[in-house]
Amino acid sequence: MPRILTIEDDEITAREIVSELDSHGYAVEWVASGEDGLCKALTGEFDAITLDRMLPDCDGLNIVTRLRQEGRDMPILMISALSDVDERVRGLRAGGDDYLTKPFSPSEMVARLEVLLRRNRSVLQQTLLKVGDLELNLLSRSARRAGQDLRLSPTQFRLLEFFMRNAGQVVTRSMLFEALWGYSFDPGTNVIDVHVNHLRKKVEQPGTSPLFQTIRGTGYVFGQTE
């Protein structure tokens, strides 16, 4: 069971983070102060950290910098009320792996954390991705399902690759947007839904099992449903 350290000074927000992560099967430990958080994180007992950017006793950035200086490379998801793009860049430059702005949806937080944990376990080196009867060959840039070639546009190919790399996990619209075009912000439009629908039509041909599941208000889960 992955162990997560949550450093968050606001008790209610912290409780929600803990509860959400707990419901997804993580062992979560919560600390309210930056100093305690740093001490705990330095023990190296945790697989990932959710870190509030603005803590009463210290700046979250200092904690990230210190951890990286000490050679701790666990994924860190920074959570902050500061949504300025500069703040995000600063957070990521300091060594944070992802940045989430308050107010956030708990499922978005879990989705991002899971992607970070999975990235650490790394499926990045794989050149052939498989989910059920769907195959994606990253070298030949081809996709096949149940023996049938799928004709995908370059964007659809990238979208499917992201889904398959994160199969079984919730991926949010902003995560998909970032994966496709490299810009991290919520477009507030139906752009992603349209792209997913187009991809879905190509992947879920009549006679094949559904692979895309829409999670209301959050995003999608890709993979075979039980």
Added chain:
Amino acid sequence: MSSVKLSDSWRTTTFRLVLLYGFAFGLSVIALVTLIYFHTARYINQQIDQVLQAESHSCHVIPSPEVPRFIASALKLDVRKIEIFGLFSPQGEYLSGNARHLPGGMVWDGRPRSIRVDQRVIGKAGETSIRALVTILPDQNILLVGREERQIGEIRNILLEALAGAAGIIVLVTLAGVRLSVVPIRRIREVQAISEAVRDGEIGRRFPVSHRNDELDMLARIVNEMLDDTEHRMRDIKGTSDSIAHNLRTPLTRLRALLNRLTHLTEGTGANTVVLQATEEVDQLLSRFRALLRVSEISGTMRQEAFGEVDLASILKNIHDAYAPVAEERDIELALELPSISVGKVLGDASLLFEALLNLVDNAIKFAPDAGRVCLSLAAGPVISVEDNGPGISPDEIHLITQPFYRGGAGRSVPGSGVGLSIVAAIASLHGFDFELTSVPGRTKATLYCFKR
């Protein structure tokens, strides 16, 4: 800092004053020297006249036979060899003196006159200027008494040399003045460069203040104090805005989280639908709150420091890639027009420019009719335009459309945060670009001029 051109200096008051003073000073010196010359020449002439008249008078009063001896004696005493004497018979024949002939053009009235004579008159070569008088002695002989005006010529030469020296000094002083006038220009150029930097968002820049404490330094101090004040206020606003964001976001996050938990708790009950509706309402509230904060963040930002080279064509391709399927859903043709040759890169923030164009294209697609047309184009300049064949914006509303939450005319029935164009305007302003919206019924065009005004 670039060098200051002479043509730039010419426009300055200092430069013009220096030239004017140089010119006036030169004229005064010439006038003064000329005056000195004429007065000196007149004075010398008066002195010569007195001597000539005294010598003439002596010849009148001494007995006639003594005159040749007087002349010989006077010539003997003339060590500078400037005296001219000539005694001639009433028929003009030479009798005595160093002048062998009577010079032409003389009036025999005993009054001194200046004339130019052939020096052969006095046994020399060339021409010279003399002051002389011709008078008739009591024995009817004719007496010429004169003196070469060599002294006046020498004084004139001295004064001309002085004038030439003065002219040289005037030129040097004027050049020094011009050089000095360039210094303030250079400083004004610095001020100009810093003003532009401040206008472009580098609010921390300050005007240089020298140790001279001159009027430019006084002005620089005043403006620097003003900038300190503005920067301070901007930081206050930013701090307040951050504080509002932090204080509102945390309770909103809690509310969202509580609703999320309630969704799980009410799963399978009738209340679940209501909770989901409430969650959607909160999400809508959060989305508007985020969008509004976004405008203020972009407007109050000082991000130019993080600017880099941005390939606009690549951004346009990405936007087209993102929105082509969205347009296709409503049979709208989303055309992408890129120039055949590269329009180069601009200095900016790729993420913000992407956001601006995304908002423009999103708007254009929303307002275009089904099976309509939206054209996204990049032209030399670089200039980006997004054109649609939607209903258009009325002239009364077009200047209001970039205000946050303004939803006039056709906009009222179209979903959206209501701050899309405000975000575009804020991003354009941050980059120093011009954003223009033009509209006639059936054609609306948003243009982003991607170069500094």
